[in-house]
Amino acid sequence: MTVIEVDGLHKRYGDVTAVHDVSFTVEQGEIFGVLGPNGAGKTTTVECLSGLRVPDGGTVSVLGHDPARARDALRQVLGVQLQESGLPERLTVREILDLFASFHRRPADIGELLDRLGLRAKADARYKKLSGGQKQRLAIALAMVGSPRAVILDELTTGLDPHARRTTWDLVEQVRASGVTVVLVTHFMEEAERLCDRVALIDAGRVVAVDTPAGLATRGDRTQRMRFRPSTGFDEALVRELPEVSTLTWHGSQVEITGDGNLVLAVTSLLARRHIIAADLRVEQATLDDAFIALTGDDSGA
Missing domain, CATH: 3.40.50.300 (P-loop containing nucleotide triphosphate hydrolases)
Structure with a gap:
């Protein structure tokens, strides 16, 4: 009603x-x-x-x-x-x-x-x-x-x-x-x-x-970002070949992967099949803040 x-x-x-x-x-x-x-x-x-x-x-x-x-x-x-x-x-x-x-x-x-x-x-x-x-x-x-x-x-x-x-x-x-x-x-x-x-x-x-x-959040930047410390080395090429993955970069012992769609599921499933643990996993996705700035052009936080 x-x-x-x-x-x-x-x-x-x-x-x-x-x-x-x-x-x-x-x-x-x-x-x-x-x-x-x-x-x-x-x-x-x-x-x-x-x-x-x-x-x-x-x-x-x-x-x-x-x-x-x-x-x-x-x-x-x-x-x-x-x-x-x-x-x-x-x-x-x-x-x-x-x-x-x-x-x-x-x-x-x-x-x-x-x-x-x-x-x-x-x-x-x-x-x-x-x-x-x-x-x-x-x-x-x-x-x-x-x-x-x-x-x-x-x-x-x-x-x-x-x-x-x-x-x-x-x-x-x-x-x-x-x-x-x-x-x-x-x-x-x-x-x-x-x-x-x-x-x-x-x-x-x-x-x-x-x-x-x-729904509003998805109108902003749709890029997802995941960052973790792998328990052991892995073949980066296999990860880069995933259609959900855009970039893969290292920051010391941590790897940062960006992409879209079911990025987190795709990457963690691949790692699990190879018995690799994604320790200290952090995931960032589009938020209402991103949509707010994208749709209004306001980045002042006011």
């Missing part, structure tokens, strides 16, 4: 076109990533989905609602965590959740949210006293407080340390496991590979590709 439909979305700010002819769909129960470099138009796109911006062209449907015309109805079924949001610093976590719960007809149980998101011990702590990771947990709780059918999470883990980021990823997976569809805006490749079922890659306001993270 399609939960979100975006067709030919346009959004301009004066003479600047932030989003140009963006189209994609989001299916029920998936984690759908909106991926791209900073300034690509990701946040503007999801702001149009959530009713915070009115498109200049195209159509948007979220859970059967036009966000620009049915904002009140949409807010009862769509939860949103914004990239930047200001909350009263002197309010406690429980007070903030109670406040946001009052905006909804069928709010979630606050105590259950506190437990699910690991905030029970911080329920009476003031917002300004929370760590970055705790603030992001609260942001997820606020997106979930209205018992939504779908949530938008915008740059959820920016600024978090690696441990807090991975903890937050676990929480996002819990949200999906509860039956809620997730739209995840990110520019972290590892985050998209870990969490997303499908990804829309946006660059300069346009959708460059929509695919699974694995």
